[in-house]
Amino acid sequence: MSEKVKQLPYEDNGEPEGLNATLTSPIAADGRPEPGKRYIVPARQGRAVRLAQGQRLKIINTYGSQVCDFWAFNASSPREFLSMEHLRTWLSRLTPVVGDPLVTNHRRTILTFLEDTSPGVHDTLLTSCDIYRYQKLGVEGYHDNCADNLRMALKAIKLRTAEVPSPLNLWMNNPVQADGSIGWLTPVSKPDDYVVFGAEMDCIVVMSACPQDLVPVNGKDCQPADLHFEVI
């Protein structure tokens, strides 16, 4: 990896860059994991991981009710990324389940959904929290947010993106009602539930332990928690 920040085709978008330790805490300088090692995604932070084709990523909901905002980018062409609108179109379904391909904006499989010990309640409809969300909720000053965590996690391994694709919100529980309204409920997962994704191409994945502490998406007590992951 180059020592200087690798300029992806996108310029930085000039938004607030984020102020938490995500930026200074990569799992390795180039994001390459040590196979079998258990890593933490601390509450309110994000981590980027470089996966080789054939590797498997296990994401663990250690405390049971933490939402993980999840993204994946083609390692050699980051303009290609996991896209929720392409995924729904591909599957003709709102939410992926075990066995499904996770497809990019180029309609190629970047990951396969291999295992899920939870009841399978995940969200593809809602955007990441961002600084604008917390401003609307009345927060003054900075608030950790998943969009900034994505940018910081990538920058921590010397990558940049201005694009914040719509995330796969693991364990987020926002059911669609018959009238098209979207509910806001707490996760139904339990401690140590996990999902496993298999990399179908070399890719960079990012996980954010959602810092939402004003709306109970991460459990009723509004206390964001750590997540863990392993690459196998």
Place this chain on the structure above:
Amino acid sequence: MSEKVKQLPYEDNGEPEGLNATLTSPIAADGRPEPGKRYIVPARQGRAVRLAQGQRLKIINTYGSQVCDFWAFNASSPREFLSMEHLRTWLSRLTPVVGDPLVTNHRRTILTFLEDTSPGVHDTLLTSCDIYRYQKLGVEGYHDNCADNLRMALKAIKLRTAEVPSPLNLWMNNPVQADGSIGWLTPVSKPDDYVVFGAEMDCIVVMSACPQDLVPVNGKDCQPADLHFEVI
């Protein structure tokens, strides 16, 4: 407007640029409409229109069963755009209805949904058709597609974007079932149904008369049709 192509903060993304007349048929060099004039969006093509705050855009489904892929960008900061994932989050609902704000990725209102003579069946879940979609459908060579129409329509008025936001698919009929599956049905709109959007900020909107002719999203006969619009 500068005579040379104005470089937006994004670089062009290197995808096929598109081969139809969208690129050479802007409504005006700078996209500014003549108020009250009826404009065409020819079948399979796209058009970009520059709206001033306070203007209203009327989009007419002239033949009744044509889907219109629709986007909107902040005129002064095109990294801010109408975002389906932010819209669903804002509304806690899959689809906007008359009276709703249409919000951007900065969670601001760019347009207000003012009128709708159709039954209100629109889609926010599915991505635009793109060259990859038609390749997967077995098309050899180029096929018109909404993603390219967006890029060409912008370029025709000397703007560029590599970002293809998830579109608001006007009149597209893809109902969500109780099990989370997404149906593929034909529009329930009738000839001359229209929607009206009011511009809440200076913005650039793009309409594409979806060229899908292999899957019956634009009516049972798979014949893409013209749309029309007026700015008032």
